[in-house]
Amino acid sequence: MASAANETELRRQHRREQLSILSLVIPALVVVGLIILIPLSWLFYLSFLGDDGGFSLENYLKMTQYKSYYRIFITTFQVSILTTMICIALGYPLAFFLAQLPPRWAGVFMLAVLLPFWTSLLVRTYAWLVLLQRKGIINEFAMDMGFWEKPLKLVHNMTGTLIGMAHIMLPFLILPLYNAMRKIDRDMMHAAANLGANPVRAFWAVYFPLSLPGMVAGSLIVFVLCLGFYVTPAVLGGGRVIMVSNQITAILENQFDWGAASALGVVLLVATVLCLFLAARFFKLDAALFGRD
């Protein structure tokens, strides 16, 4: 009996200790609550507020009625998909190249991926503005080489936006993909070669399928981050590429319509969370992202 009492006492103590450790998260939770949860709930509330101050769906219905909204959703989706595809096309070969190198050399070449990753997005957007303009380096160079005769319009449009966004998003694809590739057992390729597969066949039959989870995880991060882009389309799109975030700002600046802006924001958030939720269901996204399982 004494030991049973002892045991409950021990268990209670254990629980108390667990709670006291867990209380260390409270300050961080307060910050996230103040900056994320409260403001978001407020926006959510505003999005359902009608002109008369009562509950209404008019802010959401507006989106289905006006063609301009439809165009913005299409643009956002289009830009995000195309950026993701460009990132895969450029990111896969580079990640593959890096993953084949001895770790020391991979670390050196990896700086080419990490340097832009660490550089301000604004600085890189500015650099592209300069590189791509009418009399910019790229046009001058291409005309000197005879690739095209008249300067091409590379910026203040969709082309410029895609180039800038792909450049910013590329590291987000390469880093998880590279980590996944590094984890592929080298003996697998060895075995494939031993069994008579030529290098190309061995790659497609063995290596590529094993690298797919990393590629899908990276692509999803890129796609989801693209959905919420603001700065790059605003600067490199020159007012011609209006994504959801740009429209939210425009509504607030021009019409001061918090209801409409909030509703659009809620749609963006739901789309983002939905993508991540689906991703988490099908893939071990945590594992790919943070090395957690």
Add this chain to the structure above:
Amino acid sequence: MSWFSRPATDTQITHGRRLWLYALAAVIMILLVIPTLIVVPMSFSDSQYLEFPPSNWSLRWYEEYLGSRKWMRATMTSVQVGVLTMLVATPLGTMAAYALFVSRHRLTRAIFLLLITPMIVPVILIAIGTFYAYGRMGMNNTIAGLVLAHAALALPLVIIVVTAGLRSYDLNQEQVARSLGATRSKAFFLITLPQIRFSVITAALLSFLTSFDEVIVAIFVSGGANATLTKHMFAALRDYIDPTIAAISTIMVILSSVLLLLTQFLGAKGTRD
């Protein structure tokens, strides 16, 4: 046997048959790095226009930057907000990461997800949401308001980096210290913290940079005398291209390169110890 005909991988493919991959990788790496570095030579141009290579060299854009009250003031604000964000986010994030790592409570996973929401929620929503909430509380255009918002954005990064550090550390050492009579906090500060210090420093540098480079929240909730560097830069980029930005960008690139090399160095040290 020359390098070209030597096998490059386990599948016995030769370097020679792989040249296309090396060439492609080189092109992509150049594409990644050039736009980051191009601002450096441009900032030393004498011209009003953004020409490359510059026909005449000068330091006029640096003089312009250093002589401008507006840019100096914005720089001071950005540095101040960055340092304060680092001082808030690093301890808070480290505490949370430690608690979530040690605790076996069933709520840990939910709390972890909650704490990384700032990384998931589109920044524009955080920007307009805090702008609205701060409007009600009179906190727009204040340093404290901006620091709080930036700290929220930096927290997930701190938590992820510190958690990674804790993973490579043997928690039993702390148990030993505690069984020898140290309290939990004493064991943490004397045994655990010194061993995860490189992760914590990396996290601190990252949170500074997160704040220093942040644009969207700053556009909305900073302003007046407390407008940040990025807010002024964004306005300048959208309206007209002022070459002063090349000088400022160069300074920002140097700053991030130094911080990046520092973290690589710390990372190498962290894995060796």
